[in-house]
């Protein structure tokens with residue numbers, strides 16, 4: 001129950017026998033594992049949640065309220081309480097949704113976003129740091145909204161919705177091979193960047209970050225992620241806009257340029273989610 005992350009095979013080597021059938025369309029390809037930082041690049045990854053974080057509303061919640069009958073609400077409450085998985089919840093929600101892509105996207109594109117995200121992306125890239133959006137939401141509206149912010153080329157690790165004969169269906173190209181609690185496995189992305197030599201900064205706001213923040217070296221938290229950090233004893237930095245993260249990153253870059261060893265201290269915690277602690281094939285946390 002307390003296996004250290006360094007003692008467990010990488011996720012790709014896990015037993016995938018419990019994996020559900022691969023989606024035949026693979027509407028969205030899986031994002032490949034990250035490459036190691038090259039010489040001269042700041043060995044840091046800034047991983048950023050989307051709903052409630054870059055988008056200042058929870059776009060998924062807005063879409064559910066507008067387009068999806070209320071049958072999912074009890075399941076959503078169980079998810080927020082940490083008793084249910086997001087993958088089965090999103091699958092349920094889309095199974096009862098009758099809306100088309102265009103009308104859902106039109107509402108998603110009207111949601112407010114934090115305009116200071118673009119400056120953080122620019123600073124991270126100028127230093128050679130990785131910056132990625134990691135989102136366990138409906139996914140299909142993330143790229144169009146990042147394009148509106150001028151950062152449509154940022155790596156996005158998320159789920160997707162495909163419409164077949166007009167009916168929406170969730171697909172999960174970035175899930176864990178042996179754990180189906182989440183749709184997109186944020187943990188994998190945090191640990192993948194660590195495995196190739198980066199320190200990982202995670203920026204988030206809520207319940208979908210619970211299985212990522214505890215593995216990161218630095219956490220910026222607002223909303224319900226603050227309570228999750230405090231309940232678990234994870235250090236965090238409060239933030240309001242990406243200007244706060246950008247100010248912190250400016251200091252990190254300056255220190256690293258003076259001394260390449262001056263990086264945020266690494267954090268190593270035992271696995272607290274996934275097949276190593278729950279066994280393979282779960283769809284809900286125990």
Ligand SMILES: [Mg+2]
Nearest residue numbers: 049051052206
């Ligand atoms: Mg969020």
